[in-house]
Amino acid sequence: MSTTTADPRSSLRRVRSAAVLLGPAFVAAIAYVDPGNVAANISAGARFGYLLVWVIVVANAMAALVQFLSAKLGLVTGRTLPQVVRDRATRPTRLAYWAQAELVAMATDLAEVVGGAIALHLLFRLPLLVGGLVTGVVSMVLLTVQNRRGQKPFERVIIGLLAIIAVGFVASVVISPPSVPDTIGGLLPRFSGAESVLLAAAMIGATVMPHAIYLHSALTRDRHGRSEDRATRIRLLRITRWDVGTAMLIAGAVNLSMLLMAAHTLGGREDVDSIESAHAAVRDSLGPWAALLLAVGLLASGLASTSVGAYAGAMIMEGLLRRRIPLLARRLVTLVPALIILAAHIDPTRALIVSQVVLSFGIPFALIPLVRFTSDRALMGEHVNRRVTTALAWLIAAVISTLNVLLIYLTVTGS
Known part of the structure; x- marks a missing residue:
């Protein structure tokens, strides 16, 4: 009786072939580790310790x-x-839908440019307005790469920045590990007053981001196209699961590291009310290298996320209105609100957190149509959502919407 053994070289070729197809989810994942995440997660950890660990896990x-x-x-x-x-x-x-999507895109861009400006101020003492301009210029360079060289080179640049972000924020947790029992205790869902609800909404708005929901459908379409071959389509969907799972695991680890670092290093300190003061506290507690890595991670986050955000905004306008504005021109227009915030000397960390709350309100407008469409057999054919998937997706939409209503009530009543 003869037996056959798998050819290791053939298996390696299959792995390499699959790996080449990874990438779109990593571009979308930049939205989950942007400066808004930094502000929301560090504020949550510094003010409430490990209380909102569960929000990070659930949101990711x-x-x-x-x-x-x-x-x-x-x-x-x-x-x-x-x-x-x-x-x-x-x-x-369509026009009303586009208007709310543009508002969300402006909130996204505000967070990313302000975050880059804060990082440049921490690293080089640049004035915030100058840092915002530099962030805008660098993002234009990154968008030029996408315009002239296509999506794959753009993906490589963004993945490189994602790696820098991961190192920058995970380093503090490695240098000074947080309490394991307190971290586990933070997995129990609960709040502590209106401010914790505000931060939870900001954390969810910074994690489940509307423009990333819109953008991912374009990233996979542009990268892989639409295959009429069933076997190829099934293979691409399987690879996409790995792509999304790996990218979100990295993003989740970075977000959790931000909160745990703040809870462990900054918790209980009365002087931590901004990213700048958090940076100073990290320098005092963990040393200058940890503070440097934090600032570099923030800078990479701002540069990468503002480029991806501008890319998403252009795609949304073209998809909804069939109108295309040159990407660089759009970059200039959406840069203005952030520069106004910086020029007006509004507290940049607070502006970041409020921008994430605005994003949270935009999530249902992206999420509800997505669930409806992917549950439509006439549109999706055999790849229509399973009932369990649809139920989970509707539950997500309901949780986010309920949290937003609760946030409005607590804000209005001052509870």
């Missing part, structure tokens, strides 16, 4: 499912989420 689990559904929509239909919305909406609805 939700994000993984949402990003896969967006990627699946692009792969199966060959259209982006904004394009599918456009095809199924009346003109007034």
Whole structure:
């Protein structure tokens, strides 16, 4: 009797072939480690210790499912989420939908440019307004790479920046490990007053980001196209699961590291109310190298995320309105609100947190159509969501919407 053994070289070739197809989720994952995350997570850890660890875990689990559904929509239909919305909406609805999406895009850009400006101030003592301008210029250079050389080189640059972000924020946790029992205790869902709800909404808004939901459908479509071959399509969907899972695992680890670092190093300190003061506290507690890595991670976060955000905004406009503004021109327009905030000397950390709350309110507008479309058998065919997937996706939408309503109530009543 003869037996056959797998050829190791053939297995290696298959792994390399699959690895080459990874990347779109890593670009989308930049949205999950942007300066808004830094502000929200560090503020949550410094003010409430380990209380909101559960928000990080839940938000990243939700994000993984949402990003896969967006990627699946692009792969199966060959259209982006904004394009599918456009095809199924009346003109007034499209315009209103685009208006809220643009508001969300402006909030996104504000967070990213302000974050880059803060990082440049920490590293080189540049004035915040000058740092905002430098961040905008560098983001234009990154967008030029995408415009002239295509998506793959852009992906490589963004993945490199993601690696820098990961090292910058995970380093503090490695240098001074947090309490394991307190971390486990933070997995119990609970709040402590209106401010904790505000920060939880900001953390979710910074993690499950609307523009990333829209963008991922375009990233997978542009990278892989729409295959008519069933076997190829199934293979791409399987690889996309790995792509999303790996990218979100990295993003989740970075977010958790931010909060744990703040809870362990900064918790209980009365003088930590901004990213700048958190940076100073880290320098005092863990040394100058830890503070340097934190600032470098923040800078990489701002540069990468503002480029991805501008890319997403252009895609949303083109998908909904069939109008295209040159990407660099759009970059200039969306840079203005952030520069106004910096020029007006508004507290940049507070501006970052409020921008993330605005993003949280925009999530249902992206998430509800995504769940509806991916649950539509006429649109998705055999790749339609399973009932359990649909139920989980609707639960995510309900949780986020309920949190937003609770946030409004607590803010209005001052509870």
